Amino acid sequence: MEEELIELGSPTASKRVILLHGLTGTASVIRPVAEYLCKRLGEDYSFLLPTAPIIKVKQFNGEPAHAWFDVKSSDFRREADIDGIFESSDRIASLVRNEISQGVSPKDIYLGGFSQGGVIALTTALLEPFAVAGVFAFSSYLPLEDQLTSRMTD
Template identity: 85%
Template sequence: MEEEVIEIGSPFAAKRVILLHGLTGTATFIRPVAEYLYRRLGESYSFILPTAQIIKVKQFNGEPVHAWFDVKSSDFRREADVGGIFASSDRIASLIGKEISQGVNPEDIFLGGFSQGGVIALTTALLEPFAVAGVFALSSYLPLEEQLISQLTDASKDVPIFQAVSLKDEFISQEMSDRASEFLRARGNPVRVQKYDMKHEIRNRELNDVINWMQSLV
């Protein structure tokens, strides 16, 4: 069965934002975030919110939930589900391809995501053979497994990245966040890291920073 996809704004808007929810979430869960961004960015932007497939997640004792990839250990640095990450990345790349086929330029497409969604947003952008407008990853990280980083494209080194780090995050460690930003900067990506005194959550103050960052790129 086709998973839910929510669209906000005009299909003829100049710019697109593909926004991805976190583990156990859905498009409906992340919709208030998209609506907040849309109200402030204006009608020149439209939003596409896909929903992850339902899979059995090992960390949840095999319980089926919406997830972009399996979580095999509480330590996200171990046993990364590279196959699952690639599969979800391919799905989002197909959404990008559809927008491009309808006349949208890659440099007018932003990717964003929370937690697991941020992993897929980052991975997808870094695997594309062209540079998208930018990626914002909220309370997220980047798996650095060789199978993934060996396939990152040269064109994606030009992709600007906004990394929102939650200092009281219960799931994503500071070490994981730092490793991601250090890796991205080392390969040449323009990276802005903003840290917030909050837990694994989304707050308006970080969204306001995302808006300012997006507007600085156009």
């Protein structure tokens, strides 16, 4: 199954918001939030809603779920899935680079997410060389402080 990507708003909108769902969610689950924001923000904004891949989540006894990275235990800060976080961050960075290649300025791109999606939005904003307009994370956290600090860009 190909991963879902929902696009909302005008493709010619000057500003883009890449909005990421949380653990077990999908683009369809977060769509009502994007639809609400689209109405409130107006025609200048469009939204990209990617869906995380289905992976086996250790915290769920290895059951498959949509997740941006594995959750190995309830102490998610101590046992972070470093590779999974960086892989998902790379995937979102490629979405940003695609928007830039289509003529959208990085200063018109916003990254945001809930829970795991917030982790990926924050990580991407810190690691990539492009300076996005803004980043937001709800019910989230910033993991991998040491690994991020050593990889951060200007």
